Amino acid sequence: GAGVSQSPSNKVTEKGKDVELRCDPISGHTALYWYRQSLGQGLEFLIYFQGNSAPDKSGLPSDRFSAERTGGSVSTLTIQRTQQEDSAVYLCASSIQGAPNTGELFFGEGSRLTVL
């Protein structure tokens, strides 16, 4: 597609339920990122995929969070047993990596998660 696509755009769930958030990056972009943005706050790095390399999971806040990227394209972020503090906007971004490209990120519109 023309841009990074995320779904759902809004998700309301009950505490304790599992949720899946989907990201479809720009075609040909080898790098994919997930960030979390709480209301009006900065971007918290969650996880980073680059090609076939092992993902950088250093930002995942707990073992309830996981992500996968299938076929080097679509990615799914899964949050198990959601808690109220998980409420945030989850942003996905993709980029071209490797010289001469300098890796600026292209962001999706985000998935707003509300945990009741």
Add this chain to the structure above:
Amino acid sequence: AQSVAQPEDQVNVAEGNPLTVKCTYSVSGNPYLFWYVQYPNRGLQFLLKYITGDNLVKGSYGFEAEFNKSQTSFHLKKPSALVSDSALYFCAVRDLRRGGGFKTIFGAGTRLFVKA
């Protein structure tokens, strides 16, 4: 460790006046530096980047930024602010360390208010 600091939570400026949004960074080696903007209820957009070369880089919407290696700063500037520039601005640095995986780290963001 790689880090980015935006010392001001908020910047207020009158329309027509010059604006500066500050950013300092800490990296190993030469940094790739970026500015992104987030308008209300919209996703993040890339504004400009510094990779190498001229310390003054120009970007979208009349913005520019000056890379200062000795002060480890990358302040965002615009000669004449517009009300429509009111948004949340993020400075970011790309991690080029061996094993860093080219992860992009964001500052906490600075909210810019331009008054008519």
